[in-house]
Amino acid sequence: MCGRDQHAEQSMLVQASDPHHGWIAGSRNSIPTKFAIEKVFERIMGEGPFDDEEQEGQWWQQLLLVPAVTGMLLRQQNRRRWKPAALAHMFARLPGLQEIHYEPWRKWFHAQQQWTDRALRLLFESLSSDRLRRLVLFENFDQTYPASYMNMGGDPMRIPSSHVSRAVANASLTLEHLSASFIWPNLTWLALTSRLLVPQERPTELDDMLRAAAAAAMKMPNLETMEIWNGEKGLAMLFRYQRAEQGQPAVLTWRGTWELTLRPLVIQAWDSVALRHRGQGHVIVKELLNAGACVKSHGDAIRHLKLSRPVIRPVSLRQIQMEHIIREGVQS
Incomplete structure (x- = not known):
């Protein structure tokens, strides 16, 4: 199935109808x-x-x-x-x-x-x-x-x-x-999810979480990358720390569907991590996802956030995305 053309899959799915199980013309009409x-x-x-x-x-x-x-x-x-x-x-x-x-x-x-x-x-x-x-x-x-x-x-x-x-x-x-x-x-690599990565809801708790993550990173001497992310229908956000190459600054990245403000105490905490890992300061990379980025599920969020390594098997990720396409109905 992985090699099949997605449009062919969608055209096949849109014809599916099983009213007994809540499906009409490829769309679910009841839970x-x-x-x-x-x-x-x-x-x-x-x-x-x-x-x-x-x-x-x-x-x-x-x-x-x-x-x-x-x-x-x-x-x-x-x-x-x-x-x-x-x-x-x-x-x-x-x-x-x-x-x-x-x-x-x-x-x-x-x-x-x-x-x-x-x-x-x-x-x-x-x-x-x-x-x-x-x-x-x-x-x-x-x-x-x-x-x-x-x-x-x-x-x-x-x-x-x-x-x-x-x-x-x-x-x-x-x-x-x-x-x-x-x-x-x-x-050397760690990926976590956090429900605090949502727009403008609990900024103090978000700061505390990012500082706690920095404190944990201080105890990981071989850490190269830490990624903290969240994703669901309509939102996606990634915070990433990348250890500095020799003589270079560490890189702090946020990528998501809204602008994430890294406040001074958070930046200071990650500066300490960079110094612990023998880096020379840090640079911040910001990437606001295109307004056209369609995040229909946590599967779409993973794809748009471009985590540095897989957090789920690729075939499972594709299945999650297809299931949400089917669930919401496919338009020919």
């Missing part, structure tokens, strides 16, 4: 029910074949070790969910694992997400390994799904868990590449 969503996102081995978690753990322990496997890709295309505990058992049977790309979907209301976050914390705590070098975490979402859970306390925005963040940070201590959360001595 899916929570029962439909739960069916698509059903857990793998969720209702069995084991009587309890202890029995399942014993089954995993009986499997042979497979040291030949060095990479694991769990992409967002597979909506069905692996239980985090099952993934922890799976990864434990792969002693040569060096790279993990994990693209789970968020839960749609808080009680479910709290339970999942407890399980995710245990999963990330199990990842502490001298062999693991690259960890890319991308929690995908659909802005329309929470509406199907409003009578059950559906959450429009993901409520972050400090326990999960702390577990990822601890797992990252020997990593060279992380897309998700904080790390230290070996890290």
